[in-house]
Amino acid sequence: MTDSDIRFYLSILIGRLPYIFSIALVVAGLGITVAYLMPTVYGASAKILVEPPQIPAEMAKPTVHIPPLEQLQIIQEEITTRENLLELARRLDIFGDAAEKLTEGEIVENLRKRTILQLVPTEREGATIFSVSFQARDPKLSAQVVNELVSIILAKNAGMRASKAGDTLEFFEKEVARLADELARQEEAVLEFRNANIHALPDSLDFRRAQLSNQQERLLLLEREESSLRVRRTNLVRVFETTGQVAGTGPLSLEQEMLRDLKRSLAEQLAIFSEGSPKIVALRGRIDSLQREVQASQDTKQAAGGVSELDLQLSDIDERLSFIEREKAAIKENLDVLAKTIEVTPQNETSLNALERHRDNIQEQYNKAVAKLAEASTGEQIELRAKAGRFTLVEPAIPPESRLSPNRRKIAGIGVAMGIFLGFGAIAGLELMNRTVRRPADLVPLVEEPLLGTIPYIWNPGEKEARKRKLSISLATLVCAVAIAGAALYHYRPPLAIAFENLIESIDRNSLM
Incomplete structure (x- = not known):
């Protein structure tokens, strides 16, 4: 260029x-x-402080744990609902005569656009402050609406915390009642199982094993006694058939003593002489003659005296043998029962352990629920007495002197x-x-x-x-x-x-x- x-x-x-x-x-x-x-548009605002709990958490934990930002969002959603905004517009006459020109949807959208809730940056760490502001042509109306919104926010915050604390308490009350009923049912189930298997429980297993061993020893003794009695009975019968009397039944007669001496002498002579020796033959003849006399004497005494001594002893032995048979049958039956209960004891132990384990789990849950119920009750009292974290108005809204836009x-x-x-x-x-x-x-x-x-x-x-x-x-x-x-x-x-x-x-x- x-x-x-x-x-x-x-x-x-x-x-x-x-x-x-x-x-x-x-x-x-x-x-x-x-x-x-x-x-000209005026904007009034108020500041709300989120106070920390007044009671240390180490002493009593609050039951409502909601971050301040989440609380603010929840409350903002609640106060900006259609019904709440329409009620606010009617109560404070925000739109005046212009309200007739607007639909309910336009009123709600207008108020949502003019209402602002936001966190306020602070230099002090840990402090949480948020502001509530509202825009209007009239500065007095702007301040009035903000103060009304602040009142609603504070009331809803207190109500929300008390409601959540009450809901928590009610939940744990129902949970404790439910677990108490379930624990009672489980205790009843354990008791019914114990009663139904009272003779096959693991806690009596050692006793039943010792009882089984004792019964087996008792059975062995009875069998030995039975064998001994049967041998004795056989001996009594054989002695009676041989001597014509019962062994050990009083003093011997002269013939019996002579017969005993002759038998002893025969036994001694047999050791020296043979069976065909004349001396041996003579001894046997005398023995046979004395046996006939003794037998005749026994028959005469038996006919004259009724029941013999042999019959009495055999009767005692038979009664004892009968008793032993009954005792053995009872012991065998008891042994069968003990064997069966010992056999099913491991299965019963497994089932009982499962029932008791389930009962212990319910008991543990019940104990925890009771502890939580105590915490919830304390937390509810803290909330009702406003000792937990809460919203506090630190700067109410006043009619602004300068315009916003x-x-x-x-x-x-x-x-x-x-x-x-x-x-x-x-x-x-x-x-x-x-x-x-x-x-x-x-x-x-x-x-x-x-x-x-x-x-x-x-x-x-x-x-x-x-x-x-x-x-x-x-x-x-x-x-x-x-x-x-x-x-x-x-x-x-x-x-x-x-x-x-x-x-x-x-x-x-x-x-x-």
Whole structure:
């Protein structure tokens, strides 16, 4: 770009300055008008502190453990429900006569947009503070709504903590009652099992094994006694058949003593002489003769005396043998029962251990539930007496003295900047579309031969002055129009502001305040 080009563009800029000024003045005026007519919005706020528990957790643990941010979110969701917001709007008459123009959905959406709950950054570590703010055209209404919201939040916080503590206590009360019933049923099941298997329980296994061993020894003794009695009975019968008397039944008669001596002598002689010896034959003859006499004597005594001594002893032996048979049968039956109970004892032990283990588990759960119930009861008392963490109002809302919006200076400055930008943009666009020949360089593309020289446009004596006068009149008219519009805006601001507000509200119903 040459010096001639720079001078050319500067001349165009200087020549277009009135147009730039006119566009910038109009746009800036519109921006200032919008900033001046925009409705004023006030925002009142209150601060709520989340207090830590007043009782150390080592002494008594609270039953409600909800982080402050979660509490804030829960309460925000509760107070911004449709029913609560409609009730708040009716009770405080937030919209006034404009409420008739709005549907319930628009009222709810409007209030949700204007209500703000947020955490407040603090320098002290551990402190949690959040603010509640509300936007309105009336500063008193804004403060009134915020204080009402704060009251609702504090009440809901206390109610929520008390309700959760009560719910926790009620849950553990039901849990303790349920576990107590279940423990009683399990105790009854264990008792029924013990009663049903009282003779086959593991705690009496050693006793039953010792009893089994004793019964087996007793059976062995009885069998030995039975064998001994049967041998004795056989001996009694054989002795009686041989001697004609019962062994050990009183003093022997003369014939019996002689018979005994002869038998002893026969036994001695047999050791010396043979069986066919005359002496031996003579001894046997005398023995046979004495045996016949003794037998005859026994028969005579038996016929005269009734029951013999042999019959008495055999009767005693038979009674004892009968008793032994009955005792052996009872012992064998008892041994069968003991063997069966010992055999099923391991299975019973497994079943009993399962029942008792289940009972112990229920007992452990019951003990823990009772401990938790005590903690829940203490926690409920802490919540009811407001000794746990709670919300406390540290800074109530007061009617604000300064507006929250709009920032009129910022809006006016943006309007002026936009005016200047649009002025330069409009001129730049017009120049780019203008194909008028205004310098020799613009003729070169239009002719085929090289230019020898150019003659500039020659103004008539009155033409330049008339052009300047026309431009001055236009600028003066524009300035006067802007001044008149500014004066009218200042004088008729209230009705104009209302009209502008109605226009905004007709475009966006949520902007109604």
